[in-house]
Amino acid sequence: MGQYIVRRLLQAIPMLLLVSILLFALVNVAPGGPLSQFSRSRRMTAERAESLKRQFGLDKPLTVQYIVWLAGNDWMAIDTDGNGITDSYGTRKGVLRGDFGFSYQNREPVLPQIMDRLPNTVYLMGLTLIVVAIIAIPIGIISAVKQYSAFDITVTTLSFMGQAIPEFWLGLILILIFYVGLDNPVTGKSLLPGGGMYTIGAEFSLIDRIRHLILPVSMGVVGWVAWWSRFLRSSMLEVINQDYIRTARAKGQNERKVLYRHALKNALIPLVTMIMIDFPYVFTGAIVVEQLFSWPGMGRMYYDAATSRDYPMLMGVLILGSMVIILSNLMADIIYAYLDPRVRYD
Amino acid sequence: MTEHSDQFLLKIRGLKTYFYTEDGVVKAVDGVDFNVNRGEILGLVGESGCGKSVTALSIMQLIRKPGKIVEGKISFGSVNLRELPLEDIQEIRGNRISMIFQQPQTSLNPVITVGDQLAEVFEIHADLNNEEMREKSVELLRTVGIADPEQKALAYPHEMSGGQAQRVMIAMGLAMRPELLIADEPTTALDVTIQAQILDLMRDLRNELGTAVILITHDLGVIAEMADWVAVMYAGQIVEQAGVVPLFDKPLHPYTRGLINSIPVLGETKHRLADIDGVVPNLVDLPKGCNFAPRCKARKKYGLSICEEINPDLKEIMPNHSVRCWLYQDAEDHKAPLKP
Numbered sequence: 001m002g003q004y005i006v007r008r009l010l011q012a013i014p015m016l017l018l019v020s021i022l023l024f025a026l027v028n029v030a031p032g033g034p035l036s037q038f039s040r041s042r043r044m045t046a047e048r049a050e051s052l053k054r055q056f057g058l059d060k061p062l063t064v065q066y067i068v069w070l071a072g073n074d075w076m077a078i079d080t081d082g083n084g085i086t087d088s089y090g091t092r093k094g095v096l097r098g099d100f101g102f103s104y105q106n107r108e109p110v111l112p113q114i115m116d117r118l119p120n121t122v123y124l125m126g127l128t129l130i131v132v133a134i135i136a137i138p139i140g141i142i143s144a145v146k147q148y149s150a151f152d153i154t155v156t157t158l159s160f161m162g163q164a165i166p167e168f169w170l171g172l173i174l175i176l177i178f179y180v181g182l183d184n185p186v187t188g189k190s191l192l193p194g195g196g197m198y199t200i201g202a203e204f205s206l207i208d209r210i211r212h213l214i215l216p217v218s219m220g221v222v223g224w225v226a227w228w229s230r231f232l233r234s235s236m237l238e239v240i241n242q243d244y245i246r247t248a249r250a251k252g253q254n255e256r257k258v259l260y261r262h263a264l265k266n267a268l269i270p271l272v273t274m275i276m277i278d279f280p281y282v283f284t285g286a287i288v289v290e291q292l293f294s295w296p297g298m299g300r301m302y303y304d305a306a307t308s309r310d311y312p313m314l315m316g317v318l319i320l321g322s323m324v325i326i327l328s329n330l331m332a333d334i335i336y337a338y339l340d341p342r343v344r345y346d
Numbered sequence: 347m348t349e350h351s352d353q354f355l356l357k358i359r360g361l362k363t364y365f366y367t368e369d370g371v372v373k374a375v376d377g378v379d380f381n382v383n384r385g386e387i388l389g390l391v392g393e394s395g396c397g398k399s400v401t402a403l404s405i406m407q408l409i410r411k412p413g414k415i416v417e418g419k420i421s422f423g424s425v426n427l428r429e430l431p432l433e434d435i436q437e438i439r440g441n442r443i444s445m446i447f448q449q450p451q452t453s454l455n456p457v458i459t460v461g462d463q464l465a466e467v468f469e470i471h472a473d474l475n476n477e478e479m480r481e482k483s484v485e486l487l488r489t490v491g492i493a494d495p496e497q498k499a500l501a502y503p504h505e506m507s508g509g510q511a512q513r514v515m516i517a518m519g520l521a522m523r524p525e526l527l528i529a530d531e532p533t534t535a536l537d538v539t540i541q542a543q544i545l546d547l548m549r550d551l552r553n554e555l556g557t558a559v560i561l562i563t564h565d566l567g568v569i570a571e572m573a574d575w576v577a578v579m580y581a582g583q584i585v586e587q588a589g590v591v592p593l594f595d596k597p598l599h600p601y602t603r604g605l606i607n608s609i610p611v612l613g614e615t616k617h618r619l620a621d622i623d624g625v626v627p628n629l630v631d632l633p634k635g636c637n638f639a640p641r642c643k644a645r646k647k648y649g650l651s652i653c654e655e656i657n658p659d660l661k662e663i664m665p666n667h668s669v670r671c672w673l674y675q676d677a678e679d680h681k682a683p684l685k686p
Contacts, residue, residue, distance in 0.1 A: 243452040249408055250447075251518065252440035252470045254433075261466075265457050341502040342456060 004345040005334065012326045019322045020095070020315075024066050027311055027318075034058065034104045034309045054080065056104060069101060069315065070094050095319065101312035103305075110316040114298070120197060121285035121297035127213060128220040129282055133275070136225045140232025141267075145259060147237060155229065162226030171219040171292040178215060195294035216293040220286060224278070231274050236267040269339050276332035284321040354421070355525055355558050356382040356405070361418035363397075363404045370630040374400040374413070376582035379660060382526065387552060387559040389573030389590070391566060391605070393626055397582040398562045399448075402528045405560075406445050407435045422526070441471040444519035448531040450511035454503035460487075460514050461499025467521040486517040491547060509540035516547065523555050530562045545572055566609050570594060578602050581627050581637035584660055588667040598669040600644040636672065644673055648683045 034056060035049055053059050057068055057078075068076070073090025080087055093099035100110035143152045179194035193199070193212050202208045239245065240263050248262045249255075285299030294300075298317060305313035337343045363375040375397040382388045390398050404415050407427055420427040422443065427435065439445075447453040455463060464483040468474050474482065480499070487495035490513040503511055512532060519527050529548065533541040549572060552559055561572055569576055569590065576593045578586040578601065586599040597603045604622035624641035627633055639645055639653040652672050661675055662668040673684045 243447060243449055244455040246408060247447065247453045247515075247518075248455070248466075250406055250439055250445045251467050252436045252438070253466065254436055262455050262458070266455070269457075340457060342504045 001334075001337065001345065005330070008330050008333070012323075012330070015326060016319070016322060020070065020319055021066065023315060023318045023322070024069065025062070027314055028062055028065075030309075032309055034311055036309060068092055068094065069312070071096055072099060100316040100319075103313045104310045105305075105308055105313070110312050113301070113313070114316055114320060117296060117298050117301050118283065120295065121290070121299065122282055124213070124216060124289070124295055124297060125220070125282040125285060128217045128224070129278065131217055131221050132224040132228060135221065136228035137232060137271075139225070140229040141236055141259070141264065143229065143233045144236035144240065144267075152233075156233075159226035159230050162222045163230070165222065167219060167223055167286075168288050168292060170222060171215075171289065174215050174219055175292070195292075197295060216289050216295060219289050219292070228271070228274060232267065232271050235270045236263060239263045239267040242266070265339070269336065272335050272339065273332055276328045276335070279328045279331075280321060280324040283324045284317070354381045355384045355423070356560075357419075357421040358401075358405070359419045359421075361401065361404060361420065362416045363400050363409055363413060364416050365413045367412055367630075372629045373582050373632060374629060375404060376629075376632070378418070378579070378582070378584055380577045380584055380587060382558050382560060383575070384525070385552070385556045385558055386574045387549075387561055387572055389569035389576045390560055390562045390579060391564065391569050391576060392579035393564060395626055395629070396579045397629075398564075398579055399530050401579070402445065402530050402560065402562055405528060406439060406443065407432075408445075437471075440467050440518075440524075441522045442524050443526045443528065444522070444524045445528040445530065446512070446515040446519045446532050448534050450508055450515050450532075450535065451503055451506070453515055454511055456503055458502075459499065460501050460503060460506065464499070464514065464518055464521065467518055471522050482521075483517075486521055487514070490514070490517040490520075490551075491543070492517075507540075508536050509544065512536060512540075512544055513547070516544070516551070520551055520555065520557065524557055526558045526560065527552075528560045528562070531564070532561075533568065534563070534565070541568075548572070566605060578605070581632065582629060583637060583670065585638065585670045586668070587660065592664075592667050598663070598667070598674060599638075599671050600642050600673070601638050636670075648673065650680075650683070652677060652680045 035053060035058070057065055057073070060068070068090070069092075072092040072094030074093060076090050077086035078088060078090050079085060092101060095101075098111065100114070102108065103110055103113065139155055143155045146152050175194050178192040179190045182191040183189065184191050192214055194215070197209070197212055198205070199208050199212075240259075245258060245262055248258045253262070283298065285295075285297040285302070287299040287303050289295065290297045290299035291303055302314070302317045304310070305317060333345070337345055358381070359379050361375055361378040362373070365372040365374055378397070378401055380388065380390075390401065392398050400409070400413070403409050405420055405422075405427065407415075407430075409415055415428060418428070422438070427438070430438075454460065461480065461483050464486060465476075465479040468479045468482060472479075484495045484499050487498055492498050492510060492513055498506070498510070503514075506514065516532075519529075527548075532548070533544050536544060545568065548559065548561075551557065561568070563569060573590045576586075576588060576590050577584045578593075578599065580601050586593070586597070586602045593602065594606065597606050601622070604620075607620045608622065622641055623643070627637055627640065633640055633654070634657075635652070635654040636642070636645075636657050642653065645653045650672055656677070658670050658672050658675055658677075660668050660670040663674045672680065672682065674682050676682050
């Protein structure tokens with residue numbers, strides 16, 4: 001097993017390299033470019049644009065730009081003033097040495113900005129995922145065990161709706177009801193805040209934090225619960241019709257243990273895949289939720305970087321996301337081997 | 347009704363188990379009567395889909411929706427299993443009546459070790475500590491002929507062959523020394539050589555423990571070798587019932603005769619294997635009279651019209667030999683053409 005994990009981690013390196021080339025190419029073929037942001041300004045002259053281009057290294061061919069992004073340019077003689085004579089060495093260290101470059105927007109290094117936003121996203125999405133698991137797993141099980149009961153029909157109908165409702169619309173409706181519409185009868189203010197992580201001046205109030213979480217978490221939970229509970233229901237239904245469940249009953253085992261000891265253990269295995277596919281969202285964030293609720297997280301940062309053509313920022317977020325996805329896949333495989341004795345890696 | 351002894355372990359009367367499907371009511375078991383004596387092997391034989399397995403599951407009270415036992419009495423000792431609450435049934439299952447299934451490998455839980463699945467029987471029905479359960483499980487595995495039982499107890503079902511898995515199922519079935527073991531096609535999924543070993547094992551254990559066995563199979567060879575008593579089932583009903591020797595010596599029902607004729611005989615060359623014309627009737631839409639009438643050659647030969655009108659009763663027409671057929675029964679305006 002240890003050997004397997006090491007091998008998979010080593011395999012991840014060329015994979016990430018390939019992904020980064022692809023992402024770099026895709027980002028750069030998008031219409032417009034980093035300079036189109038600045039060209040709107042009246043103060044932007046042709047000379048200044050030329051100088052910015054050189055400063056950002058955008059005058060170089062794409063392949064060179066990629067190499068600089070990956071491996072830096074502190075070993076490369078460059079021409080900073082555009083007179084055709086190389087005059088100094090670069091200062092970039094490259095992603096391989098932990099330098100993700102500078103944001104075009106605010107000229108700050110990319111990595112610290114990401115690290116600054118990451119906890120906010122983990123906080124929001126992690127909580128969302130936990131709430132989803134707490135609600136979806138029991139619902140899925142009960143729904144399958146009591147197939148075609150009133151509970152099952154209600155849940156199936158609701159989850160169908162939950163999957164069909166567009167997330168952004170649901171978010172707007174939630175804001176409309178709980179922020180715009182309903183008021184707190186005591187204070188007369190809005191029942192729930194419409195955005196942000198906390199009220200300024202009340203950073204350490206737990207209740208305030210929770211109040212800010214309710215709407216964005218609810219928005220994420222609806223679709224996810226629908227999806228997971230339906231998935232677990234069908235996986236559970238498949239399992240409870242298996243021969244070994246009949247064997248367990250034939251032994252005289254009671255229904256509760258038939259369910260928990262024999263059925264659930266098998267039904268949860270496919271759910272692991274499901275959970276691990278969704279797990280990267282904990283790190284990459286949800287663009288719509290964060291945008292709608294002005295949540296200072298990764299999703300919103302990604303959105304901002306994309307609209308302002310802030311390529312280094314964009315690449316930083318994308319590479320981090322790719323790493324998390326590759327690691328989640330590996331984790332899914334490891335958990336699989338742990339849960340299912342039929343799966344062995346050697 | 348055939349009564350081959352007074353001391354019945356299991357007595358089934360008028361058992362009807364129907365499945366309520368979208369296509370209509372499937373009458374999988376439609377009025378079955380039979381008895382099982384203590385320590386006796388009853389062979390329940392018939393084609394696929396004739397209701398053998400559903401009969402077995404009905405005894406175990408393991409019929410699931412959309413199936414339902416709609417009528418009948420299943421007397422086990424002094425109780426009617428149909429009337430017992432679930433907890434009492436669970437007390438009997440795996441303890442006094444146990445069951446083994448056709449597909450041994452899918453009948454074992456893939457994510458639990460064989461030893462733990464075996465020990466579970468003791469956990470439910472016996473008052474033993476973990477160490478005792480482990481020891482008894484290993485001992486049982488040895489009894490059913492599993493080599494290296496200590497190691498095999500730690501194995502998962504996918505690490506075993508079909509024959510080994512069926513031995514584990516038998517061990518599980520016999521763990522509590524039940525009075526009745528229901529074996530539903532226990533050897534169908536196994537190689538012929540393994541088949542013989544498993545059958546020998548079951549017979550030896552029967553002789554040793556005195557467990558009565560209901561052996562369900564479509565293989566008359568297995569019946570001839572194993573059973574003391576045979577019930578032939580067709581379209582949800584028992585059509586003939588007798589001791590194993592009289593049944594093979596002198597089969598009465600045209601269906602039983604057809605079945606016996608269709609056994610290929612080793613060394614005898616036939617261009618075509620004998621078969622029974624026609625197909626098993628649709629259990630949703632059974633014929634009005636005798637279920638076998640549409641396929642019955644004897645009916646045509648003797649020109650009987652009553653067969654398509656009224657379903658005959660299962661009647662003891664010789665001592666310990668009963669048959670459900672108008673060839674041997676009189677009725678109003680009907681004279682039986684044959685004397686047994």
